[in-house]
Amino acid sequence: MGILMKHADDILLISLKQGDMAAFDELYFRYAKKLMAFSLTFLADQQLAEEAVQEVFVRVWERRKKLDETKSFKSYLFQAVKFYMYNYIRDRKKDCSLDDLSVDCLVASNNQEDDLTYSEMEGMVMELIEKLPKVQKEVFKLNKLKGMNSDQIAHQMNLSKRTIEHHIYLASKSLKKNLLHNPTLNLIIFFNIFF
Template sequence: MTMQHFSDSELLTSMARGDEAAFTEIYHRYWQQLLAIAWKHTYDESSAKEIVQEVLIKLWDRRESLEIRELSHYLATAIKFSVFKHYHQQQRRKNILHSIFRSTHNADEEKIYARLLDDYINGIVEKLPEKCRQVYKLSRVEGKSNQQIAGAMNISEKTAEAHLTKALRTIRLNLRHINMLFFI
């Protein structure tokens, strides 16, 4: 007698004892029905097939501990839960990808904006009087203190401070004109 003539409960009993032929019969008996249920909820054939495979694999893996009264109802419910789980996993992936894209996009925008601002400030600095420009570059580009600048340029510390103050004031005024007031 082939497995096709066995009832669902007989197949479940045989499958619980490790009978692979019983599992194969359940697989063939319910595959199309389960695929239709999964597709109805996902509208994606590959996702639907993946969900059905997952449910049937879990059925086999848990065969010894399952207590199923009505196999068709059990499988349909398992498919619906798996669809729900699949949907939430997809949403989580989309949210993560969106978050990554948004942060990357924002970072790229910030880099572009910072580069434009840097170019604009460099243009302002190049128009400063020579001593003022030198003091600004030594201070802001090379990170030197007013005392170090004074020693390097052979000027007083107060003069270095005055040149730096003038440079910063000029930059701030120019930035106000383009509505980009930053604290330098």
Template sequence: MPHYTDDENILVSLSEGDEKAFEELFFIYQPRVVNFLTALTHDREASRDLAQDLFLNLWNDHEKLKNIAHLSSYLFQMARFSAYNYLDRLSVWEKYASEHARNLHVEESEEEALFVKELQEMINQAIEQMTPQRRKVYRMSREEGLSNEEIASRLGISKRTVENHLTAALSVLRKILYLSIVLFLTQIR
């Protein structure tokens, strides 16, 4: 891996689509970003997901980085906004869940059972609509419990590709879950 002398060199190379620059950026900043996000969210797993999304978005929009003056400041500002958005969504969910919990009966209602069944069908349908490779990576990770390294080795792809597939798959499933829960909670009011 080439060694870039400073953030400015990484930024210039990254904005030109240099994958090695992105790998070095990820190697240098990912642990720091995860720690920063964990300090804000108090949730290590969610922080890893948020950091993964942040770096994926950074790579997808790398052409726009030409106008960034300070890479470190930019990354941590993005991380801060990401954490605040996550906490906002979480507080909305907790508010609705708390209101709903007050009205719950000991036994699950037929409506809730139907919701769970429909949600599972939506998730299964979303998984089936994934590309074959993404579906395989997702199932190996979530159903077989394999690590990203094990998946990469078995499929003959890079660990980064595995991470990209998982990030994209989980993003779709999170949206389905979030929207389904909000719709369900608004229907039972």
């Protein structure tokens, strides 16, 4: 695992497609904890979160030859966990009845209807990203949304690695500051900034 830590996801995916277990392990250790935390934002069930992550990585291994290294592997993983959790919730929905809910739960669910939807929150975060200074915005998007590392961005933008890391730091700091003023965005902060 140690030597592969410096490799970008796309390089690891090429190795994974050829059956390289070390590349698979590196990708697993790189993303498992983050995916687990993300799945807990849907349902606070540690065992279910572990199942979701395990199932997603089993599918990654089984379908490794079909993976597209030109697309963001990180985005693929988070989408897969999201769909796993949505499917789990959908499948359990038929087992629930209103008779099983307490009055407190019903009141809480009515309050949740007033909250912003995931897509609205994501839109708000994207608006904040768009308000960043030009270079910070570009660097942040390449790093956090496209999964590129500092070396790759530095090469693409013809800047030093240290400058890129500084822009990532400044952008993250600015976004965290803005997002912390809006408590309804706590889950989206977790997803969009730290992954």
